[in-house]
Amino acid sequence: MTEEKTSGRRVGYARVSTKDQRLSMQLDALQNAKCRPIFEDHGVSGAKGSRPGLDALLLDIKPNDTVVVYKLDRLGRSVLHLSDLLVRFQEEHIHFMSLSEGINTATPGGKLVFHLFSAFAEFQRDTILENTLCGLEAAKRRGSQLGRPRILGPQAIVEAHRLIMAGERRDDIADMLGVSRMTLDRAIRRLGLDCAP
Known part of the structure; x- marks a missing residue:
C-alpha cells in the first residue's frame, strides 16, 4: 500500500517497564524511521496512569504528525487505553505507525485500524x-x-x-x-x- 504524504513530523515513543531493560533497540528502530523528537519512558510500567514521556508526547503532537512506536504494546497500558489513544489521534488528525506490526494509518488500508x-x-x-x-x-x-x-x-x-x-x-x-x-x-x-x- 502506498503511504500518503503527511506534512507533519514523525514523533517517536519508546518505553521499557524496568530499569534493567534497555531502550536501545526501540530507539535504533525509531531513529531509522526518521523520528524526531523521540519521547522515552525508562523503567515505567505500562500500567501506570501517568508516564512522563507519554504525557510530554501528548502535549507536543500536532495535527498531521505521526506517532511512531516500535511495538503496539509500548504505547497502551491496556487494550481499552490503546483504543482510546488511537481514537484521540484520529480526532486530532494525528497519524499512527507501529513498526513491528506494520500498522500505518497514513495508508488507505491503515485507516481501517482507526475504525476498528x-x-x-x-x-x-x-x-x-x-x-x-x-x-x-x-x-x-x-x-x-x-x-x-x-x-x-x-x-x-x-x-x-x-x-x-x-x-x-x-x-x-x-x-x-x-x-x-x-x-x-x-x-x-x-x-x-x-x-x-
Whole structure:
C-alpha cells in the first residue's frame, strides 16, 4: 500500500517497564524511521496512569504528525487505553505507525485500524456499563444492601471517561458533573476503566 504524504513530523515513543531493560533497540528502530523528537519512558510500567514521556508526547503532537512506536504494546497500558489513544489521534488528525506490526494509518488500508479500534473502545465501554448495571440489578433482586447511593451513575462515569480520552481536562469534567476531581477519579477506577493523564 502506498503511504500518503503527511506534512507533519514523525514523533517517536519508546518505553521499557524496568530499569534493567534497555531502550536501545526501540530507539535504533525509531531513529531509522526518521523520528524526531523521540519521547522515552525508562523503567515505567505500562500500567501506570501517568508516564512522563507519554504525557510530554501528548502535549507536543500536532495535527498531521505521526506517532511512531516500535511495538503496539509500548504505547497502551491496556487494550481499552490503546483504543482510546488511537481514537484521540484520529480526532486530532494525528497519524499512527507501529513498526513491528506494520500498522500505518497514513495508508488507505491503515485507516481501517482507526475504525476498528474506535469500534472496540465503544464496545468495551458498553460491555463494562452493561455488566455493571446487570450486577447492580442482580444484587437488588437478592436483597443485598448496596450502601449509600453513588453520586455518579455508570452512564455518567462512562461518558466522563470518553471525554477524558478525547482530551478534556478532568477538573472541568468534575465541575460539569458537580463532583470533586477525587470523586470522579474514584468512580472511574471503580468501573475498571483506565484513564490517560
